[in-house]
Amino acid sequence: MGNSNPGSDQKSSSTGETKRKLSSAIVRRLPRYLLYLQRLKSCGVKWISSQEIANFLELTPSTVRQDLSVLKITGFAKRGYEVDRLERSLYNVMGTESASEIAIIGAGHLGTAFAAQEEFAKRGLHIFSLYDQNPNIIGQYVSSVEIKDIKDLPEDIKKHNIQLGVIAVPPTAAQEVCDLMVEAGIKGILNLALIHISTPDHVEVKDARLVIALQELVYRVTTKESD
Amino acid sequence: MGNSNPGSDQKSSSTGETKRKLSSAIVRRLPRYLLYLQRLKSCGVKWISSQEIANFLELTPSTVRQDLSVLKITGFAKRGYEVDRLERSLYNVMGTESASEIAIIGAGHLGTAFAAQEEFAKRGLHIFSLYDQNPNIIGQYVSSVEIKDIKDLPEDIKKHNIQLGVIAVPPTAAQEVCDLMVEAGIKGILNLALIHISTPDHVEVKDARLVIALQELVYRVTTKESD
DNA sequence: TAGATTGTTAATCGATTAACAATC
DNA sequence: TAGATTGTTAATCGATTAACAATC
Numbered sequence A, B: 001m002g003n004s005n006p007g008s009d010q011k012s013s014s015t016g017e018t019k020r021k022l023s024s025a026i027v028r029r030l031p032r033y034l035l036y037l038q039r040l041k042s043c044g045v046k047w048i049s050s051q052e053i054a055n056f057l058e059l060t061p062s063t064v065r066q067d068l069s070v071l072k073i074t075g076f077a078k079r080g081y082e083v084d085r086l087e088r089s090l091y092n093v094m095g096t097e098s099a100s101e102i103a104i105i106g107a108g109h110l111g112t113a114f115a116a117q118e119e120f121a122k123r124g125l126h127i128f129s130l131y132d133q134n135p136n137i138i139g140q141y142v143s144s145v146e147i148k149d150i151k152d153l154p155e156d157i158k159k160h161n162i163q164l165g166v167i168a169v170p171p172t173a174a175q176e177v178c179d180l181m182v183e184a185g186i187k188g189i190l191n192l193a194l195i196h197i198s199t200p201d202h203v204e205v206k207d208a209r210l211v212i213a214l215q216e217l218v219y220r221v222t223t224k225e226s227d
Numbered sequence C, D: 001t002a003g004a005t006t007g008t009t010a011a012t013c014g015a016t017t018a019a020c021a022a023t024c
Helices: A024-042 A050-057 A061-070 A083-093 A109-116 A150-159 A171-184 A210-222 B024-042 B050-057 B061-070 B083-093 B109-116 B150-159 B171-184 B210-222
Strands: A101-105 A126-132 A145-149 A164-167 A188-191 A204-207 B101-105 B126-132 B145-149 B164-167 B188-191 B204-207
Touching: A024 A050, A024 A061, A024 A083, A024 B210, A050 A061, A101 A109, A101 A150, A101 A171, A109 A126, A109 B109, A126 A150, A145 A150, A150 A171, A164 A171, A164 B210, A171 A188, A188 B210, A204 B210, A210 B024, A210 B164, A210 B188, A210 B204, B024 B050, B024 B061, B024 B083, B050 B061, B101 B109, B101 B150, B101 B171, B109 B126, B126 B150, B145 B150, B150 B171, B164 B171, B171 B188
Parallel strands: A101 A126, A101 A164, A126 A145, A164 A188, A188 A204, B101 B126, B101 B164, B126 B145, B164 B188, B188 B204
Antiparallel strands: none
16 A cells, blocks of 8 residues: 555666656756756766766765666766767656646746746746736736636646646645646646645646745754754 | 764753754655644644644654654654644744845846745745846845845845855856855855855755756656556 | 554665776 | 776665554
């Protein structure tokens, strides 16, 4: 019960694509590798060793090699890893190329800030639309993203195969918006609201709250007297 | 080398305050407990069991009891934990009461969204000021937070004992802003910029990037075919 | 009382690190 | 060649879970 059957050695059938499930520890590091590799690439660096990657990201070379080998990315003795190939592999593995459209619910400060981020394109992500219930702002644009009526959301999700939703509404409305999206067939939800939301097992939820991140930092800083 | 000497059984000297170092796994759960407890309290619930907390936050009762016992918070057999006391203990342990002022650097979409969040007060956090280099917006207010000239930042950090800084500037300026704050004596930095920043050991950094959180979610959703 | 729930010890599980033969 | 660096196995470390006596 609650056991998610690990250890099943699911190789990807027929395609050469790496698509086995990775531990969340690795998944959290992958975007950081990608970020660094993109930067190296833009600087014209051709080869990089696990040692150098580890130094930069404050990891051990061992961890880096373990991670990359799990991904089936191979390097060369004495030279390390080819930056260009590694960057492309990481980009592919992160799966953003095949990623669907994203809907952002709530066109307040946080929702519009999210919509205005320029980093999405670099990662192969695209925002379909912002949704709000305030008639005064419906129809406006935030950096080329239209604000639509939240009533249009369910139909848009179905029609345009939107798989990801971002909840940027006040806590009191979060679960309601969540249910609406689940009902319409959303696959994953990024929750920016400061409240726990429940979904059925087949819908992934990731919490990303700035206040909680800040609070973690506060804790670390205030308990630092010992060092 | 790089070994941070764990296992040192540092009891708090003289005061009864719990201030030993907790593992980051626990620190990440604490704000979630607090959030839930605050909600229970507002609903008038008096007692809560580890089982119920675990159900709600999708943990095991065992983990919950371990976490709370590490915090020296005690419950009662048969009744569980007293909501009011537990809430206050968590609030105290998170240390936000003694937290200093916060500076936000970069008054773009993300910085202003951060400044406009209403959740800070509930957590005992206060934003001192927003900083930017754009003369056209200096002097403006975002929900009662003033936008000041970034040139004032070092002096403000020193004079008003600002211990926490939030980096909400473009990646190209992030390290520069970071260095400026470190130089002025900042204690912790929340980094929203999509680039790795380096600090000396005595300055804590916590990364919080929405794009990376979203990318993690994309990965989980796109590799879900197996379930 | 009987049953529920804690607090804590021991067992398990998983992630990180060390070590080293293979290789370029 | 000698030295550097990989890929992978084994060892270590830490976090989670199970189990159960104590207790209300």
